[in-house]
Amino acid sequence: IILRLRLNSSTSLDETVQFLKSQIKKSFNTDDIGFVLLKDTEFTILNGSNSVFLSEVGKKCVEFIAENIRVKKEALLYSNIQNQLADETIPFSSLMVVPMIESDSLKGFCIVSHSIPYYFTFDMFKLFQSLIHHSTLAITNSMLREELERMVITDQLTQLFAKGFLNDEIKQSMEKDEEGTFILLDIDNFKKVNDTFGHQTGDEILVQVANIIQQNIRSSDIGARWGGEELAIYLPGASLKTGSQVAHRLVEAVYKNTKPKITVSCGVSYWNKKRKDQVESLFNRADVGLYHAKERGKNQVVIKEDKSPF
Template identity: 55%
Template structure:
């Protein structure tokens, strides 16, 4: 066995050479590995392991060992009764259950107690018996001096590197207004300083689309109290997972206005965090929390500006006196583009409680499948007059087949009355954020008056061009549309309708029944023609129909069908006579001539038996 003096000399030489090779930085653990190898050779031992003591958490842990395959072990001081009085013996007959494989223990003591332990496994039987207590104690003191010097240099080096990284990353934080950039810098800095650790960012707000960042949602988990404790209290929490052989550190990402998440740092093999490491990670997390808050506030301000621009642009557009169909089409496009919705609809509630979809709603709302959503919303919105924000509609109506699970609905109100509501849907649950919901509320609130004005304007226009009794168009509107058709279409058919013996109906049944007969005939006409056709009140008991792009044969067939329905469906029963005229492209013609030919045909029909349809010569 080498002498103690010679061994100490070689250990000091090893420290100096290590400092020289690493230029005083002592950034790696190679010194401690070489250190235990030297002692192992000097004592002819099978194994030498250097245990370091963590006073704060009362554990011994392996700092270096000649057995490289050894997993890092932690030995709680409670299992070592001799630690209770602050002393640890190095006699070969000292046995601790967790250290029973070793035969010699050299305690490393300072004035305030034990700081570590060298444990040696005997290689040659009886070789450790030559070491006296005095020699062992003197050797331990000198070894501790060497280790203290190495640890001190290593700590200075590590601390300098850590704070240099902290300074660098702080500069980057203040230069960036991107939340992704801030979060990325946290992870890259920790990976550079502690490459063997694992990291996760547990964030409390909506944080989607962070590419290549280890981010998890911060949700309450009763099995992970330490995470919530760090988030709620704003203080660092440390927990050991012995079965998983790891230690977790949770540092809150704290800004001036609150805590935005938690940084989770996982040390493998249950490695304990030193006070310096905890301090550094806390500083990094606090710095990052402030930068994250600034970046979030900046992005919120940009989003608010964008929202205000959207509201301003929409309000300006709606105040241009657009037609209702143009207004609703524009609103639909704005909502679909801004909210990335699957469907957008606008429901107008009639005085009798019937719900109609306005033009501009997506195709889905013109199908029967939309009834599920409208029925669910109409009662709630009309009774509460409040907006609805539903993350998963399936939970509200579990017995129904719900295709669109995310829903936002905002009432369209004017003079404290609900006139309808805007409805936005998406297939995925919890797709819309609450900020999106607030934006939709603002958008509908700022545009409700313009929408109401647009609807009232169209109602007024309809009143001007509509006969109030029959609901058919006025004669002036018919003239205007026929003139337009004769300029752009290829052909058209005009039908002039007269109720036979209408004066007799008035004389027999009264003018009220006469008006009712006019209404009945008008309803039959409206149900027999297309939306693009025009039914009008010509004057008195005479009505007119114009069919753009219909040939004379088709027009005659429609007139005959109306004639038959009137004789079958009116009460009291009446009949009609019809005169039919037409025009085609390429023949010189005009509206008055078309009227004249139909009127001549009607005259013949009235004077040849009535209740018939006659076509122009």
């Protein structure tokens, strides 16, 4: 009961995984613990799993287990997995694996290992099954909650963040960071693309540009769907020089890597703690910069650093 209450009080998947890890380690004194999600023929190793399962040999072992779990859908106990796979490079011997099943659907499995062969007893195996059985609902609920939250803040076509989320992040950044750069990007002649190739191709172009954005920004940066064919990028803590370099890199990358080939124009604005600024002003300056980029022939970057409207 205490376990269920503690699990149900966890607000995120990471918290749920970390709590389960602590309970498993306390109960079984295991070397390594992994949580694996299954979808179709693919598997995903959750954050919080020990790094051994992310290594090349660890993934080989996880893949072998995933195939067996999909077929048998039952808990597995390996006394010496090295013999089973004929691979002495695997850094563990004993394994317990329990599937996570919710509403008769296989969601994934939890795996624990130990370097000593025949380390886990049958009683430990049964206890581990009980622990994962009572934890699966909490894990799947955490996954569902995070998926719903992700859908709320994510544009479904481009998989970039939604505009509202970007606005909130910039406001927070202006409170805690020293500076930041905002890039407003617009696909040139997008109506012509739709008229020539159709709206499906127009959507594909948007996805291509969104992917190029993701490939050219840091994990801490925020790419967002601004509206229509306009996309936006916010670089927290980035200087104007850095933001300008990113914008120019994006203009070049879009021209080189889209099919059918298209171009984009960018307006860039910047703020720092030394001068009083507002989010709306940051947006407006980038919008003016974008307008000038279009006027000057498109496929280029214009920086609008001062606060004057033109």
